[in-house]
Amino acid sequence: MGVYPFMFGTASDFAPIVAEMTALNMKEPYNWDEYARIYFPQAEKLVGIAKEAESKGEKEKASEYWLRASAVYRISRFPAPRSEVQREAWSLGKEAANRGLGMRPHPVKEVLVPHKHRNEDEGETIPVYHLLPEDASKDSPVPLVIIFTGLDGYRTELAVWMEGWRQNGVATVVLEIPGTGDCPATASDPTSPDRLYSSLFDWVGQQEGIDQKKVAIWAFSTGGYYAIRVAHTHADKLAGVVALGGGCHHMFDREWLDNVNHLEYPFDLANTLAHKWGYGDDVEAFKKEASGKFSLLNDGTLDKPDCARLFLVNGTEDEIFPIDDYYVALQHGAPKEARFVPGIKHMGEPMSFFIIFRWLYKLFDIRADPVKQMQTLPFKPKY
Known part of the structure; x- marks a missing residue:
């Protein structure tokens, strides 16, 4: 549905993350570094697609994938960047959001x-x-x-x-x-x-x-x-x-x-x-x-x-x-x-x-x- 807090996100992007968390039986209280790190491979995959599209001049596609990556990094640092890896997720997610929003028609x-x-x-x-x-x-x-x-x-x-x-x-x-x-x-x-x-x-x-x-x-x-x-x-x-x-x-x-x-x-x-x-x-x-x-x-x-x-x-x-x-x-x-x-x-x-x-x-x-x-x-x- 894309409702808060999954703005700019899609369910398919989160499916492999949910699968891994389930396999590891992750439950609260989380180790926030371990929790955050689970998201990184998927976010990095989306960033890679964004960069490739950008290099080919595919601005619309690049913007979409930057924003999708930002959504994954967001849930990684959620609800607040309290650990080292979560703070890294906030930094990387911010960069992805800035690039994605900056490539939009407005x-x-x-x-x-x-x-x-x-x-x-x-x-x-x-x-x-x-x-x-x-x-x-x-x-x-x-x-x-x-x-x-x-x-x-x-x-x-x-x-x-x-x-x-x-x-x-x-x-x-x-x-x-x-x-x-x-x-x-x-x-x-x-x-x-x-x-x-x-x-x-x-x-x-x-x-x-x-x-x-x-x-x-x-x-x-x-x-x-x-x-x-x-x-x-x-x-x-x-x-x-x-x-x-x-x-x-x-x-x-x-x-x-x-x-x-x-x-x-x-x-x-x-x-x-x-x-x-x-x-x-x-x-x-x-x-x-x-x-x-x-x-x-x-x-x-x-x-x-x-x-x-x-x-x-x-x-x-x-x-x-x-x-x-x-x-x-x-x-x-x-x-x-x-x-x-x-x-x-x-x-x-x-x-x-x-x-x-x-x-x-x-x-x-x-x-x-x-x-x-x-x-x-x-x-x-x-x-």
Whole structure:
């Protein structure tokens, strides 16, 4: 089906990997180096086909195989590159994705945004993916959707949304959240996202092809936490913010974190969250300190008087981040908008996507068909 997290992937590419994992009787908890290494032979095979096609000038075929290779490397480093081989998979997968996306008819470009507001221990640039409609100009600027990625999905796969927005005359920027991918912000510093997004908005403000009055954020899953925060810290920069499947307070409760490894998420969620927030393998310390350190209720963010137009969307049965967090957000600070999808788990998909598209179309004052935009997502291999 090509659904998350298998963007740009095909079932046939994963069949030999599944067969080998089954033969080895691999089960959790995984040795992450052993887990990741299983994927490499198949990924290398696909890279070889991509390189051969590229050498023959077969651009379309090369692009497809680069992207298929990136999908295999992605699941190799999933849900987060916590070991040496997984970090290698992230690096190789990123290279494959960049090459594949760059060969498309409307190539996605990687931009290194200067991190002007960084601390000394933070990276100098923010790597983002950017796609600007060809007809965008100073005299005819276009809206911009900034996509915040999640805990395990990085810019290399959430790029899947960019072409659909381009077809509707909307520019996109995709970047990772602190503690994931190549984000330069310090994962363990609760204030690092504020500096990160100040640098990002400085860059956005310099882009003549962007309509500065029509800049919105669409954040996925863990990215929703950062969307809620930025809606309060940078309200004047944003026409609207969509937090899909995010959290803000109870997501850090010990009782919740004690149980999430056995709920909806297919891997060890509490461990992955601890890694993302800068705690490494010390899950116990994360459970003990996270609420006091990162809760947007406890730090006063939710009670700030100024907030951008903020749209909270999720499934009521979410087992990754509790729907209770959106009730907390609605009960504090400035009024917000919300739409919950009843009876559906994390992110309330696919219905939530149609809800969000229509909200953003109205925000940007554009006419578009959400069904047609959704049809740009599936990856259908030609070769």
